[in-house]
Amino acid sequence: GENVEQHPSTLSVQEGDSAVIKCTYSDSASNYFPWYKQELGKRPQLIIDIRSNVGEKKDQRIAVTLNKTAKHFSLHITETQPEDSAVYFCAAVEYNFNKFYFGSGTKLNVKP
Amino acid sequence: GAVVSQHPSRVICKSGTSVKIECRSLDFQATTMFWYRQFPKQSLMLMATSNEGSKATYEQGVEKDKFLINHASLTLSTLTVTSAHPEDSSFYICSAPRGNYGYTFGSGTRLTVV
Numbered sequence: 001g002e003n004v005e006q007h008p009s010t011l012s013v014q015e016g017d018s019a020v021i022k023c024t025y026s027d028s029a030s031n032y033f034p035w036y037k038q039e040l041g042k043r044p045q046l047i048i049d050i051r052s053n054v055g056e057k058k059d060q061r062i063a064v065t066l067n068k069t070a071k072h073f074s075l076h077i078t079e080t081q082p083e084d085s086a087v088y089f090c091a092a093v094e095y096n097f098n099k100f101y102f103g104s105g106t107k108l109n110v111k112p
Numbered sequence: 113g114a115v116v117s118q119h120p121s122r123v124i125c126k127s128g129t130s131v132k133i134e135c136r137s138l139d140f141q142a143t144t145m146f147w148y149r150q151f152p153k154q155s156l157m158l159m160a161t162s163n164e165g166s167k168a169t170y171e172q173g174v175e176k177d178k179f180l181i182n183h184a185s186l187t188l189s190t191l192t193v194t195s196a197h198p199e200d201s202s203f204y205i206c207s208a209p210r211g212n213y214g215y216t217f218g219s220g221t222r223l224t225v226v
Contacts, residue, residue, distance in 0.1 A: 034214065043205060043217040044156070089155060098144060098209050102155045 002027040004092050006103025014111050019080050021106045023090035024072040030092040030101075033066060033073045037086045038105075044089060048075070080110045114140050114210050118218030125196055125225055133191045133221045135206035142208035145189035147181060150203040150220075162189045196225040 003026040013019050023033075031052040036044035050057045050064045050073065057064050061080075066073040077084055090103040115138040125131050135145055143164045148156040160181050162168040168181035180192040193200055206218040 041203070041220070041222060043219050045217075046214060049214065098146070098161075098215075100146065100156075100158060100207070100215070102157075104155045105153075 002030055002092050002094075002099075002101040004090060004101045004103045006090050006106060008106060009104065010107045010109070012109045012111065013080050015080060015082060017080055019075075019077045019084070019108055019110075021075045021088055021090070021108070022072060023074070023092075023103045024070075025092040025101070026071065027092065027094065027101075028068075028071065029094045032093040033064070034091050034093070035062075035064060035075045036089045036091070038089060039086050047088075077108075080108075082110050082112050084108060085110045114216050116142070116206060116208050116216050116218040118206055118221060120221055121219060122222045123224070125223070127197055127225055128195055130192055130194045131196055131223060133193075133204055133206075133223075135189050135191075135208075135218045137187045137208055140208075140210060141186040142189065143186060144209055145183060146207045146215075147179075147189075147191050148205045148207065150205065152203075156205065159191075164189075193223065196223070198225045201225045 006023045034049035035047050037047045038044045048062050048064050050066050061078045063076040088106045091100045117136045119134050145162045147159045149159050150156045159174045160168045160170045162181045162183035164183045170176045183189045201224050205220040207215050209215050
């Protein structure tokens, strides 16, 4: 099955700095890569996603890059704000089978 | 749109009792529902996949007789934790695919077994 590794497990940045979270996956059949933000005790919220036919996608302060050859994808948050503080999860999905494999999560702390 | 309503949000039960968690798709038909468990400070782990009108598929290591899943209609899937024990205390969350629109998660259920 798929194995998703996520790093770092915790990340502390100063407000206004950038934050980068990286994930690797093992199954070349995975073709959909969403990123979720989860606040304590709440449902994961999709913040950005990318499909395997695209190398990069950007939405305001958030961007995701995908390197299919190396099987890794990254989340980039620029101009971080305290409200960005949360746990972020990456996932790799083989779309036809709908099976999510989540990374272990990154706790992001943005210091004011 | 595309909301999955999950109830209850919190439940405390005594050890040995059973608890039912419901996930209902409000404005779309969910032929498939995924059930996840999340222990504190850990990732979401897929427990099982329910399909309307057929038996659920359980992930390795998940006891199907303990975690009963029913997908009675295109809008309702339920997870029943039978004979709950303190180690079953966790955050349970469902998710449904929405075709080309990705996936939507329920709001989660915090189960505490005392």
